[in-house]
Amino acid sequence: MMYGLTIFGLTIYAGGHVRVALFITCVNDTLFPGTGKAVVTLLRRLGVDVDFPEAQTCCGQMHLNTGYREEGARLAHHFVDVFRGYDAVVVPSGSCGAMVREQYPKLADGGAFGEAVAATVPRVYDLSEFLIDVLGVTDVGAYFPHRVTYHPTCHSLRGLHLGDRPRRLLEQVKGLELVPLPGAEECCGFGGTFAVKNPDISAAMCGDKVRNVLDTGAEVLCAADNSCLMHIGGTLTRQKAGVRVMHLAEILASTAPGDTHERGDSR
Amino acid sequence: MSRTFLGMPGTVSMMGYSGKEGFPENAAKAVRNSQLRFNLRKATGTIRGRRASVVGELPDWPDLRQAGKAIKDHTLRNLDTYLVELEEAVTRAGGHVHWARDAAEANRIVTDLVKATGETQVVKVKSMATQEIGLNEALHDEGITAYETDLAELIVQLGDDWPSHILVPAIHRNRSEIREIFVRHMSEWGRPAPEKLTDDPAALAEAARLHLRERFLATKVAISGANFMVAETGTLVVLESEGNGRMCLTLPETLISVVGIEKLLPTWRDLEVFLQLLPRSSTGERMNPYTSMWTGATEGQEFHLVLLDNGRTRVLADDLGRQALRCIRCSACLNVCPVYERSGGHAYGSVYPGPIGAILTPQLRGMESELDRSLPYASSLCGACYEVCPVAIDIPSVLVELRGRSRHPMAERAGMAAAGWVLNRSGRLARAQRMGGRMRRLVPKRLPGPLGGWTDTRDLPDIPKESFRDWWNRTDGGSR
Ligand code: SF4
Numbered sequence: 081m082m083y084g085l086t087i088f089g090l091t092i093y094a095g096g097h098v099r100v101a102l103f104i105t106c107v108n109d110t111l112f113p114g115t116g117k118a119v120v121t122l123l124r125r126l127g128v129d130v131d132f133p134e135a136q137t138c139c140g141q142m143h144l145n146t147g148y149r150e151e152g153a154r155l156a157h158h159f160v161d162v163f164r165g166y167d168a169v170v171v172p173s174g175s176c177g178a179m180v181r182e183q184y185p186k187l188a189d190g191g192a193f194g195e196a197v198a199a200t201v202p203r204v205y206d207l208s209e210f211l212i213d214v215l216g217v218t219d220v221g222a223y224f225p226h227r228v229t230y231h232p233t234c235h236s237l238r239g240l241h242l243g244d245r246p247r248r249l250l251e252q253v254k255g256l257e258l259v260p261l262p263g264a265e266e267c268c269g270f271g272g273t274f275a276v277k278n279p280d281i282s283a284a285m286c287g288d289k290v291r292n293v294l295d296t297g298a299e300v301l302c303a304a305d306n307s308c309l310m311h312i313g314g315t316l317t318r319q320k321a322g323v324r325v326m327h328l329a330e331i332l333a334s335t336a337p338g339d340t341h342e343r344g345d346s347r
Numbered sequence: 348m349s350r351t352f353l354g355m356p357g358t359v360s361m362m363g364y365s366g367k368e369g370f371p372e373n374a375a376k377a378v379r380n381s382q383l384r385f386n387l388r389k390a391t392g393t394i395r396g397r398r399a400s401v402v403g404e405l406p407d408w409p410d411l412r413q414a415g416k417a418i419k420d421h422t423l424r425n426l427d428t429y430l431v432e433l434e435e436a437v438t439r440a441g442g443h444v445h446w447a448r449d450a451a452e453a454n455r456i457v458t459d460l461v462k463a464t465g466e467t468q469v470v471k472v473k474s475m476a477t478q479e480i481g482l483n484e485a486l487h488d489e490g491i492t493a494y495e496t497d498l499a500e501l502i503v504q505l506g507d508d509w510p511s512h513i514l515v516p517a518i519h520r521n522r523s524e525i526r527e528i529f530v531r532h533m534s535e536w537g538r539p540a541p542e543k544l545t546d547d548p549a550a551l552a553e554a555a556r557l558h559l560r561e562r563f564l565a566t567k568v569a570i571s572g573a574n575f576m577v578a579e580t581g582t583l584v585v586l587e588s589e590g591n592g593r594m595c596l597t598l599p600e601t602l603i604s605v606v607g608i609e610k611l612l613p614t615w616r617d618l619e620v621f622l623q624l625l626p627r628s629s630t631g632e633r634m635n636p637y638t639s640m641w642t643g644a645t646e647g648q649e650f651h652l653v654l655l656d657n658g659r660t661r662v663l664a665d666d667l668g669r670q671a672l673r674c675i676r677c678s679a680c681l682n683v684c685p686v687y688e689r690s691g692g693h694a695y696g697s698v699y700p701g702p703i704g705a706i707l708t709p710q711l712r713g714m715e716s717e718l719d720r721s722l723p724y725a726s727s728l729c730g731a732c733y734e735v736c737p738v739a740i741d742i743p744s745v746l747v748e749l750r751g752r753s754r755h756p757m758a759e760r761a762g763m764a765a766a767g768w769v770l771n772r773s774g775r776l777a778r779a780q781r782m783g784g785r786m787r788r789l790v791p792k793r794l795p796g797p798l799g800g801w802t803d804t805r806d807l808p809d810i811p812k813e814s815f816r817d818w819w820n821r822t823d824g825g826s827r
Contacts, residue, residue, distance in 0.1 A: 104815050106770060110780050111808050113815035120825050132819050138770040143763060145728060147750030151767035158771065186744070238730035267685045271727025278725065279800030280375035284384075284689045285727070286804070314805030 101131045101166040103159075103204075105176045106138035112306045118333035119172050119207060125333075126215060130170065136162045141179040144187075146273045156184055160196045168214060169200070172207045172329050174305040175272075178239025180204050206236065207329055208245040208304060218248050223336035225255030228326075229298035231289070231312070233305040234267050246304050246328050253331060259296045263288070270311035286315045293323060304328045366696065366716030370725040373694035373718075374686075383519055383691055390518045391682045397631025398679055398735070405627070414620045416739040419673040422578075422611050423663060429578040429611050430654065436581025440643020442650040447605075449657050450480035456653050457482060457570065457603055458489045464601050466491075466568045472585060472592040473497035474572025475513060475676055476605045476655055478698040479711075482570070493570065494536070494562050496591040498555050505532040511692030511700060513678040514629050519691050522546040529554055537562060559591060569595040573606045574675065575621060576652075579614045582642045583652070586625060586635045593639050602641075605653045608660075609672040621675065624737040628677035658711035667748045671707045673738040678703075680732035680742060686725055695722065702732035706745040714753055723749035758797070773816070780814035787812070 100123070104116045123130045139159055144152030159180065163169045171177040184201055188194035211217055230250060236242045250258050269275065269285025289312055293301050301316070303309050306327055313325035377383055402408055422429055434444045447453035461469060469486065471477065471493050483493040495504040502517040503510050506528040510516030517525070526546040533540040538558045544550060571592065575584040583604055585592050596602060612618065626635040644650040663669050681687045681701030692700030696718045697708040705722045714720045723746045732742045755763075769775045787810035794802045801807070813821070821827075 106776065109776075109815040110783065111810065113811050113813065113818055116815035117818065117825065124825075130824075132816070132824060134816065134820075135773045137773050137776050143767060145747055145750070146759075146763065147723075147747070147753055147755060148763045148767070149751045151763060154767070155770055183747075234727070234729035234731070238734055265731075267727050267729035267731070269685065269727060271729065274724065274727045276797060276800045277721075278371045278374060278686070279803060280371065280378045281686050281689050281725075282727070282800075283804040284378045285685050310808050311805065314801075314807065317806045318804060 098168070099131060099166045100128055100168045100170060101133050101163055103136060103139075103163065103169050103171045103176070104132065105171065105173045107176075107310075108172060108306055111310070112327065115172055115306055115327040115329050118327065118329040119170065122220060122329060122333040123170070125335075126211075126217060126220060128215070131166070133162050133166075139176045139179045141176060141183075142272055144179070144183060153187055156180075156187055156197075157193060160184070160193065160200050163204075164196050164200045167203060168210065169204045170207055170210045171204060172304070172327065173307070174206060174233045174236030174240055174242065174303075175307055177204060177206045178235035182239055206240050206242055206245075206304065208242055208249055209240070211249060211332075212245050219252040220249065220332050222253040222332045222334050223255050224253050224331050224334045226300050227257045227259060227298045228300045228302050228331065229259050229261045229293060229296040230264070231261055231268065231293075231301060231303045231308065232264055233303050233308045236304050237265060242304070246302075249328065249332060250302065253334075254336065256331070259298050261296055261298075262292045264292075268308050268312050270308045272307070275311060282311075283315075286311060290315050290319065290321065294321060298323060300331075301325045302328055302331055366718040369717045369721030370690070370694055370696075371721060373696065374690035374725070377691045377694050378689055382521070384689060386519055386521045387688050387691055389521075390515065391688050394515075394631055395682045398628060398682065399631075401627045401631050401633055402735075405623070411620055411623055412737055412739055415624050415675075415737055416673060418612065418617050418620060419738055420670075422613055423609065423669060423672055425613075426608065426611065426663065429613055430608060432578040433576055433581060433611060434654075436579065437643055437650075437652055438581075440581050442581070442643040442652055445651060445653045447653050447655050447657070453480050453605060453653055453655050453657065454482055454485035457605060458486060458491065460601070460603055460651055461486065461491050461568055462489065464568055466566075466601075468566050469493050469568040469570050470562055470566045470595045470599065471495050471497075471500070472569065472571035472595045473500050473516075473587065474570070474605065475698060476572045476607050477570060478510065479607075480605070480655065480657060482605065494566070496559050496562065496595055497587070498552065498589055498591070501555055501559070502528055505529065505536060507532075509693055510698065512681060513676050513699070513701075513703075514681075515678075519693070522548060522551060525551055533558055559594075563591075563594040563598050567599050568601045568603070569599040571596060571602065571604045573604055573610055574625065575618065576606055576611050577613075577615050577618065578611055580642055582615070582640050584618065585637075585639045586622075587637045587639075588630060588632075588635055590637050593637050596639050596641065600647065601649045601651070603651045603653065605655055607655050607657070609663075609674075625675055625677055628675075628679040628735070628737040662707075662710045665710070668706070668710050668745055670740050671703070671710060671745060673740055674703050674707070675738060676703075677737055679735040679737065680740075683731040683735050684726075685729060685731070686727065690725070695725070697722075702726060702742045702746075703740070706740075706742055706749065709749055714749070720753050723747075723753060777814065777816055781817065783810050784812050784814065786810075 108115045140152035140155030184197045188197040268289040269282040275282040309325040316323050445456045486493050495501050499517040512518040523546045529540040540554050573583040574586050626632045684702050687701040695704045697704050699707045705725050709719045709722050728743045769779050
């Protein structure tokens, strides 16, 4: 299958040595491998052969945002070293994507690292951006016969400015009923170490988010960031609420019975 | 009426907090108060909606916002020149200008000015700067009573309470609570509340009007702040909703205005931008009902301007932090903040609560106390504040910067160093993941120590048998 990859306005076709890397993120790698498998399955189905550079670890978000600049900057250097040769880097996590795109340029005060950041950062795409903006698809051939509500997550929304991309992708999924989430744009209260440093406020925020989710009557809560889902999902299961959480990639990777496709591990 | 001032001299008032407990502890108490949660959700929700609709109707809002940011940045860069220009213009127009390095100096100047008039009572226009320096308390110590005339400030003063919001200081109170405060305490301060006062908003407003009117007519000295000062003309500007401010500004024989040095605008034309940005961002109105402007002394009135530094030049010297001085105190960031909505303003232990408080207070006051060190962490970094700020203050970035400068607890430092070591090499990460996979059944349902904050209300995710990278290697990227 031929696919067009537009980078800096250039369309390069398969076979033309386009190198697409998956940045799985340390959280997905360690705790949610199913999401990574779903991304690989989905991209292969769309004809993209994705690479997993093994030296990758973490974007440095936890360290930088908690005030550990040195460690954070070291991880940022490592990220750029690992990914700088690729034409596109796909990230299935809004907050890690936003970390790279928003904060790396601020860390780089010129020099070789600055150049490397300038060369790498524009090629870092959230999964939904890669699908819609680069591959030009909204119907990815998915089938998922469930009632789903979508939480846009703060860094996807206000960091990466994904807009309605994830929703457009979900709307094209066969069998899926997308129900609007009241107060969708409000933070769920995760915020990385915030959830541990300010547990009462974090839990209060999540409590309100969960109430809104339950009000929709959805069976599945979907987002493009497993960190937020871990937080909301952890509260949902503690409350035995009967709502599952799923990463966008996992829904998009699901296909109708008969389509050969192995569902990613459930979380 | 008796209230101990616990602010440290020369710094931002601590609002009754000792600073020993951090924001998380203060907020935890607030979160359990269901009346407070309800009041805040209702009030911030309403004002948030109003702001969104009046901002949405201006197609050039992003340009206005950029203009506001640019004007403020330019002014701050040239503050030395513009301040002198302002001083000259105010003096030319018959006003007196005083310079105050810190809170103590400002309080002394104002107290001396009031004493010189021989009066023991002053009326006040709502002002953040005078709260920041704890002026009412300083006046009280010298036998001078300050009467707040803004309706919400009046509620706070009568209730012997602390403000919890920049614009709506009594946002934590609902109308039945306000009724009770009026009925119980108005008589201690002047004209008592009317008999059979109901909690109907119009009735409450009328009670306040009657109570305050007497005060306006009887008092000879007024103290105000200002939203803007125009360097070119020496004009001060106050925006308000009730008209009580205008009463204070016009009726008394002596007017003393205490204004932070960052409130400056170079020219009259610059007001065009800010008179659009401020009302829409703060009350969600196209234009506020009362905009008072005065230049120097008007006939029959003496005018003093006290220019307040109180830490501002130190903030100005900070490359990243200085953007906090652009703030026009609209409080839009408070109203959208999910943390503020649940903690309320008191938890921040400062006259500046919410996101702006979390970056301004530690800069003005330093990060010595537990409370001040915890303020930069009072945010999930969701970015809603930055999005609404009319002068584009990148609050999340300043928070992260301040976190970088803060002293971290030892256990956390050890944990972060260990995590950093593991994440530095993919081989170490892979080994750690395999170890986690083998011990997955041993992870307790409730975590010990500070991490227990997670498991108190949330389950932990199950640790998978195999990490993604091990799956990739075992199956050659899923092809085996
Ligand atoms: S920081 Fe921005 S949004 Fe917050 S009060 Fe100041 S001007 Fe308004």
